[in-house]
Amino acid sequence: MSCRQSGAGAVEQQRRRFADADLKHQAAEYYRINEVPQRLEEVLNTMFYHRPVDFYGYLANYFSELSKPPAISKLVGKRVLDGTGRPILEVEVSCRVRDCDKRICSSMISSHAEFLENASPETVDADEKERYESISTAIEWINKSLNEMLRGLQPTDQHNVDELLGEYFTNKAEEDKERREEKEKENQEVVLPVSQPATAPSGKKKSNKPGKKASLPEKPVLPAEPTEPVVMGSMAIGCISLGVAKTAATICDVPLYLHIASLKHNQELPKELAMPLPMITILSCGKSSPGKLNLMKEVMLIPPTWSTVKQAIERCMDIQKQIMKLVEPRSQQPSAVGDGKKPASRDAGKKAPPSVLKKMSHLGCLAIGSESLEQPLTLIQSACANITLELGIDMYLGINCAAHELMDYSKGKYEVLLGTYKTAEEMVDMYADLLNKFPSIITLIDPLRKEDHEQWIALRNTLGSKCHLIAEDSCRSVSKLLESKTKNRPKCSGLILKHTNEAKISDLLEMTQLLDGQRHISILGSPDGESSDDSLVDLAVGLGTKFIKLGGLSRGERVTKYNRLLAIEEELGKNGRLRDREEHEFIDFTEEEEEEEEEEFDYTDFPAGAVQPAV
Template sequence: MEPGGDRQQLQRLGREAAEYYRSHEIPQRLEEALNTLFLLRPTDLYGDLANYFSKFAKAPVICKLVGRKVLDGVGRPTLEVEIYCIIKNYEKRICSTVISSHSQILENALPEATEADEKERNDSVNTAVEWVNESLNAMLRDLKPTDQCNIDKILSEYFIRKVEEKKEIQKEGEEESTLSLPSCVPSATGLPEGKKATTIGKKVPGAETTIPPAEPIESVLCGSLAIGGTSLAIAKAGATISDIPLYLYIALLKRNQDSPKEMTMPLPMVTLLNCGKFSPGKLKLMKEVMLIPPVQLSLKQSIERALDIQREMMKLLEPTCKGPSPQLADRKKGSARSTGKKVLPAAMKRISHLGCLITGCDNLEQPLLLLQTACNNIGLELGTDMYLAINCAAHELIDYHKGKYEILTGTFRSPDEIVDMYVELINKFPSIIALVDPLRKEDRKQWNNICCALGSKCFLIAEDAATSISKLIPDQDINLPQCSGIVLKYINQTKVSDLIELTGLLDGQRHITILGSPDGESSDDSLVDLAVGLGAKFIKLGGLSRGERVTKYNRLLAIEEELAKNRTLRFEASLEFINFAEETQPEQLFDLLPLPKQD
C-alpha cells in the first residue's frame, strides 16, 4: 500500500461511520468529535476514540462480594469484605475492608472464659462470611456502589430479618423448655454479673449502698460483622469509583453532595500508659493515660511531640540498679510526702494491645507526676504544650456487692464520693481536659453532678457508658447520661449511614464526636477517613506502637498533608468546654484553653 494509504483508509472509514451515525440520529457533537479525531495520527486515533466513547459507557455496578476470614491486629479472627464491579464490560476488584471485631480482650481471664470467647468469635466470623458470600452477594448484585443510602437500607432490612428469625428460634426453644422442665425457683448464684441478689429478712454484709443495677448487656447477633463490613466496603468502592479519597466521599454523603470548602483534622488522643485494673500495682482507676496536643499544632508536630514524651517516659521507667530514683516533678502538689527513695513504677517487658507501655502504679498521682517529670525534662509544660485525658473505665471497677468503685486495691468509693475525688483531681491537675467513662452509664445522677462540677474545665466522655449505635438511631433521641460527647466505634451491624445520621444528631445537641478504635483493631485505616469526613473532634487510636495502630496515625499524616496541599486545611481556634451549670445562658456555654508555646 502506498505511503499514507493507512491514513486515507482510516479517513474513509471515519466518513462512513459519521454517515452511519448521522442516519441513525446520533447527536451532531458526536459527528464533530469523530471528524476531529480523523485528523489525528492512527496511533492517537484509537486511544482518543476509546477515551471519548468511554464517557457513554454504563455506570459501574456491583458484580460480586467476597467474604473472607482473616486475622486482626492481635491474631483473632475477623471479617474481610471484597467488592468487585463491572467496569466497561470487565469484572474488576475495586477494594476490600477489614472490620474490627467487637469483643473486648479478656485480661487475666479464666481458661474457660477465653475458650468460650474464642468459640463465639469464630462462630460469628464464619456466619458473617456465609452471609456475605451468599445472601448479600445475591442481594447487592447489579446495584451501583455509589448508592450508599439504598444499599445501607437493604443491609438494615436484611439484618432485621435475621434478628426476627433468631427471636422465633429462641421463642420455640423456650416453649419446649417450659413443657419439658418442672418449674423451679432461681438461685441467687445464678444471677449474671452486675445483678444484685436480694435476701428476705437478712441484711447482706457489706451492702452499704444501693446503686442502680447494671443494664442488660446488648446481645450481639452472630454474623453481624457482615453488615458493618459490607457497608464500609461499599463506601470505599464508591470513593474509588468516584476517584476521590474516602474522607471526602464521606463528607459529601454527610453534606448531601455539598463539597466542603475547608476541613479540620480530628485531634488525636494518643495513649501513653496502660495502668488500669489488669496492670501490676494497686491503681485500678486509670485504664489509659492519653496525650492531647494543642489545637494550634499540626498533626505532624503533635505526633513528634508525643514521641518525645514517650521516649522520655521510657527512660524514666527503666529500672536502675544504683542510686535513688529520679525525683518526681511538682513536689508541692503531691510528692512532698515522698522521701525520694520510692521506686518509680516498673514498665512491663511488653506492649499493651492498645499500643502503649504497661506500667504499675500505687496511687492516682503517681502516673501524672511521672508525666510532669518527663515533660519538664524535655522543656515542655503540661497544661500548655500538651494536655492529658484519662480513660477511667469505671464499668470495670464497680463492686456490685459493696455498691462502690474500687479505685485502688482495697480502696472503694461510692458514686457520690468518686465525683468528689474527680473534682479534687482536676483541681490539682488542670492539665487533664478529658475524662472517659468516669462513671457507669447507670449512675445518671452522678453524671449530672460531675458535668455541673467539671463541665467547664474538661470534657466528660461516654465510651462504654454510651448506648450502642443500633439503639441510638431508631429513637432519634440520644439515650445518654448527661455528658460532653461520646466515643463511636465502627463494629458489628453499624453502617456508614448510621454514623452520618448519628453525628448529625450529636452536632445538633452540642455533643462532641470521637471516633475510637476497639480492642480488636485491624490494619484497615478506614476509621481515619471516617473521622475526618464526619468532622469528629477527636480520634482515639491507642498508642504509637503496634502496626494496626501506627498505620492509622500514618493515614492521619497523609490526609493532613493532602488537605494542606489543596489549601483546604483549617485549624480550630480553641477547644471549647460546655458549662452545664449555666443552662440559662447558652451564649456563654464555653471556656477556652490557654494558647500553647510555639515550637
C-alpha cells in the same frame, strides 16, 4: 525516508485498518444502536487524517462516557486476622466496569467483643467460639443473600445501599430474637422448678442486742443493665457499607475522606476540613496492669488545638522516650550508694525487679504499675519538664477510667485501688480533687457506670465547665443510639462512636449530625482488636469529629492509622483545604439542663381550657 513519507505511511496503515470489513460492520452497528450523531463521523474523519495519534484515545474517552456507570457485581466475604491474631471480617467488592468485572477494594471490620485480659480459660474459649460463629454467619450472608440483593446497584448510591442493608438486618434481628425466645422456652420446660419445703415460723423474733444500734442499710446499687445480645453475622452489614463507600470513592477518583464529607454535606464538597485532634494513649494503668491502681485504663496525651498532627505525634514520641528513661529497672540504673559501702546483706541474692518496659499493652502503649492516682500523672509531668514542655499549655491529659470494669457488685462500690473501694458519690469527689491537683486534665472517659444517672448529673454540674465528660461504654451500638436518641444516655458532653457490627456509614453520618446539633462532641474510636484497614481515619476527617482515639504509638495496625492521619493533613495543606481547629469549649450544663426540662413538657397532652404548668 522523509518524515512526510513516514507520516503518510502511518496514515495509510491506519486507513486500511479502519477500512477492514469487520471493523466497519462493528462501527456501523454501534452507531445504529446508540444513535450516535452525524457530526461524530465528521470529527473522526478530520482527526483520522490530521491527528492519527489521538484517534484511538479520543474514541476510548468518548465511548467510555457512553458506557453504563459501574455497578456492584460481586461481594466476597473472608476471614482474616486483626493485630492481636484474632479473626475479623473482610469484604471484597467487585464492580462491572466497561463490561468487565473488576475488583475495586476491600474493607475490614473488627468484632464487637472487647479484648479479654486476665479472663478465665472458659471465658476466653466462649468468646472465641462466639466470634468464630459470628464471622462464619457473616460470610454466609455476604456470599449468598447479600450478594444477590446488592448486585447491580451503583456504589455511589450509599443511601439506597444502606437502606437495603438496614432492612435486611432488621429481618435477621427479628429471626434471631424469635430463635432466642424459643430456646429460652425450651430450657424452661426442660428444667422443672424444685419445690422448696415451707419453713414454719418459729414464733420467736430476733431482737437487737442491747447497746447496739441497728445499722442503716446503704442505698442499693443499681445492677448493670443486661447487655443486649449481638446478632450473629451483624458484622457483614457494617463491613459492606464501608466497602461500598470505599468503592464509590475509588470510582469517583477522590480520597475516602472527601467522599464521606460530600455525603455529610449533601454531595457538596466543603472548601476546608479540620483535622481531628488525636487522643494518643501513653500509659495503661488499669485493672490488667501491674500495681495497685485500677482506675486509669488509658492515660492519653491530647495536643493543643493549634498544633498540627505532625507536631503532636513528635511531641508525644519525645514524652514517651522520657517516660521510658524514668521507669528503667533499677538493675540498669547506677547504684544510689554514695558512701562506698556495700549494700546491706539482706538485699544480697535478691533479683532485680522485672522491667516494666517488657509489658506492652494491646492498646499500643506501656502498661506500668502504679500505687496511687497521682503517680502516673506525676510521671508524665516529670517527662514533660525534662524536655521543657508544660502540661496545660503545650500538652493536655485525658483519662479513660473504664469505671464499668471496676464495680464490685458484692460490695456495691468501685475498686479504684487494690483493696480501696469508693461509692459513686465518693467517685465524684475524687475526680474533683484530681482535677484540682492536675488542671491539665481536659477529658474523662467513662468516669462512672451508665447506670449511675444521679452521679453523672452531679459530676457534670461539678466538672462540666472544666473538662469533657465522655461516654464510651454506652455507645457500643450506633444504630441503638439512633433509635433511643437521648433515652438512657448518660448526661455527658460527648460520645465515642465505633464502627462495628451493623453500624452503617449512613448511621455514622446521622449520629454526628445529631451530636453537632446538640453541641456535643463526637469522637471516633478504634475497637480493641484493630486491623490494618486505615479507613477509620478517613471516616473521622470526613465526618468532622472533634477527636480521634487510636491508642498508642506502637503496634503496626495502630501506627498505620497515625501515618494515614499525617498523610491526610499533608494533602489538605498542599491543596489549601486545611482549616484551623476551634478552641476547646466546655458545655454549660446548667443552661442545658434547663432547656431539657422545658422540652420534657408536651403541652399537647393537656385538654382545652386546662391550666398549663409554669416552667
